[in-house]
Amino acid sequence: MEARVSAWRPAVPGIAEVFHARFITHAYPLHTHDTWTLLIVDDGVIRYDLDRHHHGALGPAVTLLPPNVAHDGRAATSHGFRKRVLYLEAAVLGEDLIGAAVDRPSLADGLLRTRIHQLHESLADPGDTFEAESRLALVADRLRTHLGRPVTSPPVRGLADDLRDLLDAKLPEAMTLAEAADTLGAHPVYLVRCFGARFGLPPHRYLTGRRVDRARRLLLDGTPAADVAAAAGFTDQAHLTRHFKRYLGTTPARYSKTR
Numbered sequence: 001m002e003a004r005v006s007a008w009r010p011a012v013p014g015i016a017e018v019f020h021a022r023f024i025t026h027a028y029p030l031h032t033h034d035t036w037t038l039l040i041v042d043d044g045v046i047r048y049d050l051d052r053h054h055h056g057a058l059g060p061a062v063t064l065l066p067p068n069v070a071h072d073g074r075a076a077t078s079h080g081f082r083k084r085v086l087y088l089e090a091a092v093l094g095e096d097l098i099g100a101a102v103d104r105p106s107l108a109d110g111l112l113r114t115r116i117h118q119l120h121e122s123l124a125d126p127g128d129t130f131e132a133e134s135r136l137a138l139v140a141d142r143l144r145t146h147l148g149r150p151v152t153s154p155p156v157r158g159l160a161d162d163l164r165d166l167l168d169a170k171l172p173e174a175m176t177l178a179e180a181a182d183t184l185g186a187h188p189v190y191l192v193r194c195f196g197a198r199f200g201l202p203p204h205r206y207l208t209g210r211r212v213d214r215a216r217r218l219l220l221d222g223t224p225a226a227d228v229a230a231a232a233g234f235t236d237q238a239h240l241t242r243h244f245k246r247y248l249g250t251t252p253a254r255y256s257k258t259r
Contacts, residue, residue: 003022003024004021005021007019007020011129013176014136015089017087018087018120020084020085023081025075027075030070033067034068035087035089036093037063037064037085037086037088038088039064039065039083039084039086040059041057041059042082042083043081044077044081044082045057045058045077046058046063046076046081046083047073047075047076048073051069055106056106060108060110063106063107064107066101066102067095084120086119086120097144097149100147104147109142112143116139118135119132119135128204129176130203130204131204131208133177134177134203137177137188137191137192159190160194160195160197162184163194164203166180167203172231173233180203211243215231215232216255218231
């Protein structure tokens with residue numbers, strides 16, 4: 001098959017589009033975007049020109065193409081390539097970092113690549129907006145560090161506690177990271193950084209763990225497994241089962257039978 005493509009617009013502030021593609025002979029003509037192009041290659045190698053300079057994108061590295069700068073793209077071999085792309089709104093990183101990205105579009109950072117992969121996985125679940133926002137904040141923070149403009153404010157213990165209390169108070173209702181940041185008067189990236197420094201895990205993992213704990217209690221109280229998902233804050237039964245099994249090694253239905 002010559003090409004396989006999927007694209008969608010997630011309900012996550014800052015992400016304009018998600019694009020997954022497998023190409024063999026397709027070559028992109030010279031073009032620009034009004035967004036940042038954050039690309040990882042899962043198979044093959046891509047050759048591209050950016051601002052009239054030759055570059056390559058391959059599996060271990062992360063490629064970041066800035067907005068409004070001309071680039072093209074093509075497979076480096078007859079094997080073709082498979083890629084995953086996030087088109088990020090310009091404000092996610094800021095247009096003042098375009099020059100730094102032109103100078104260094106390829107980033108050899110294993111942790112950054114892992115975080116981008118995890119962000120793609122969370123975007124596959126449209127009901128997990130908070131997790132996707134939290135992961136995007138971690139990715140954006142690391143990208144800014146590479147581009148020479150990290151968030152420099154030190155973590156504040158009280159702010160992390162405030163976010164934890166807010167998440168606990170809202171359960172089981174859904175909340176976005178943007179809403180939490182607005183309520184607490186802090187930048188989303190700063191919130192995630194403070195929370196991780198204070199509690200040793202990002203806020204989306206804390207929230208998922210609290211939801212799983214709530215589901216456990218409901219199951220042990222005799223609530224039917226089919227009713228637990230919504231009551232614990234999960235979008236549906238499959239969403240609950242996936243996280244429940246990840247945390248506890250068994251399904252909600254089997255867990256309820258241990259009463």
